[in-house]
Amino acid sequence: xxxxxxxxxVVLAGLGGAVATGSPAAAATPGSVLSSTTATLPAELQPLAxxxxxxxxxxxxxxxxxxxxxxxxTPKTNRKHRVVVxxxxxxxxxxxCTPSTNQAVFWAEARDAVAELLRRGWTVAAPDYPGLGxxxxxPYLIGAAEARSMIDSVRAARSxxxxxxxxxxxxxxxxxxxxxxxxxxxxxxYDGNLVxxxxxxxxxxxxxxxxxxxxxxxxxxxxxxxxLYGLNAVEPSFDPTAVLGTQAQQRxxxxxxxxxxxxxxxxxxxxxxxxxxxxxxxxxxxxxxVQYDEPVQTPLTAPVMIVQGTADQSVxxxxxxxxxxxxxxxxxxLEIENGTHDSAVTASAQAVADWIAxxxx
Numbered sequence: 001x002x003x004x005x006x007x008x009x010v011v012l013a014g015l016g017g018a019v020a021t022g023s024p025a026a027a028a029t030p031g032s033v034l035s036s037t038t039a040t041l042p043a044e045l046q047p048l049a050x051x052x053x054x055x056x057x058x059x060x061x062x063x064x065x066x067x068x069x070x071x072x073x074t075p076k077t078n079r080k081h082r083v084v085v086x087x088x089x090x091x092x093x094x095x096x097c098t099p100s101t102n103q104a105v106f107w108a109e110a111r112d113a114v115a116e117l118l119r120r121g122w123t124v125a126a127p128d129y130p131g132l133g134x135x136x137x138x139p140y141l142i143g144a145a146e147a148r149s150m151i152d153s154v155r156a157a158r159s160x161x162x163x164x165x166x167x168x169x170x171x172x173x174x175x176x177x178x179x180x181x182x183x184x185x186x187x188x189x190y191d192g193n194l195v196x197x198x199x200x201x202x203x204x205x206x207x208x209x210x211x212x213x214x215x216x217x218x219x220x221x222x223x224x225x226x227x228l229y230g231l232n233a234v235e236p237s238f239d240p241t242a243v244l245g246t247q248a249q250q251r252x253x254x255x256x257x258x259x260x261x262x263x264x265x266x267x268x269x270x271x272x273x274x275x276x277x278x279x280x281x282x283x284x285x286x287x288x289x290v291q292y293d294e295p296v297q298t299p300l301t302a303p304v305m306i307v308q309g310t311a312d313q314s315v316x317x318x319x320x321x322x323x324x325x326x327x328x329x330x331x332x333x334l335e336i337e338n339g340t341h342d343s344a345v346t347a348s349a350q351a352v353a354d355w356i357a358x359x360x361x
Contacts (some may be wrong), residue, residue: 028057031155048118049073056156068149070127078121083168086126087176092259098133109345116349125153140230141293146179170199177204181295197359198303207319208294216272222263247274305332307348309339
């Protein structure tokens with residue numbers, strides 16, 4: 001098994017064996033647009049907006065320069081000159097899982113949410129998150145990396161359109177909902193002259209310690225494998241092959257060949273003992289995941305709206321209930337009866353947009 005682990009580690013080194021240090025953004029101010037091309041948008045969004053796919057400067061968790069990509073969507077009518085960031089849910093780890101270039105992972109519920117934002121007249125900045133569409137590994141669920149790319153996408157949108165005000169709101173789902181909360185924590189120390197008015201967080205990933213114990217042996221254990229490689233992207237000493245079982249290691253190529261649905265399918269049938277050598281993660285690994293992935297470990301800086309579906313099996317309601325206990329009094333909460341992880345996004349789109357409108361007032 002050690003021989004297999006070493007072999008798989010070599011084969012999959014490109015998945016995150018080292019933290020990227022060089023990038024085209026090395027001398028650019030965060031938020032600077034490095035390139036911009038006309039984007040082809042999903043059919044549902046084409047009547048509502050013109051799109052640009054951008055490459056822009058941002059920073060990683062150590063503060064070093066790196067590069068992000070994403071979309072800037074400008075409404076065709078009723079423009080309000082305000083920016084809303086859309087934080088997408090999990091798509092995968094590889095470059096083909098980049099929403100700005102692959103409409104197959106610009107999920108249907110994301111299209112519904114973005115369409116409602118555009119109908120309200122707001123410019124939408126939709127970052128891909130670092131490592132999706134760029135050479136470095138994707139630091140999946142590393143909240144501070146997602147947050148920086150979100151905030152810097154606002155700067156990039158304003159570089160393209162100086163008529164946009166400094167006010168912004170972040171609206172995110174699942175991975176993006178977690179990133180939105182991290183951005184809320186970081187905003188006053190990172191966003192400079194920008195003014196965060198609030199974050200709407202739909203089914204945000206939280207309860208990392210509990211998820212690490214609950215996921216092995218379930219259909220969602222592909223998320224845990226991705227989470228281990230997300231950790232490896234910022235902590236190379238944490239080698240996932242040291243804890244993944246032989247059968248789990250044999251499925252690792254799907255992280256490069258597939259996206260979310262293929263990854264989940266590849267790992268769904270394993271037992272907890274087949275996924276992890278001891279059936280569970282070592283405590284040191286769990287502690288590192290909590291350090292990097294758990295939102296609301298520091299004070300928030302702007303109002304928060306939480307949306308949760310009662311039938312969510314990816315982010316169970318009880319975890320969001322526990323997250324809410326750490327939120328300041330007065331946060332807004334919307335419960336979607338019988339809402340699933342994805343359907344809650346569509347069901348709440350108008351209510352979330354109404355809440356955002358109040359923040360801009």
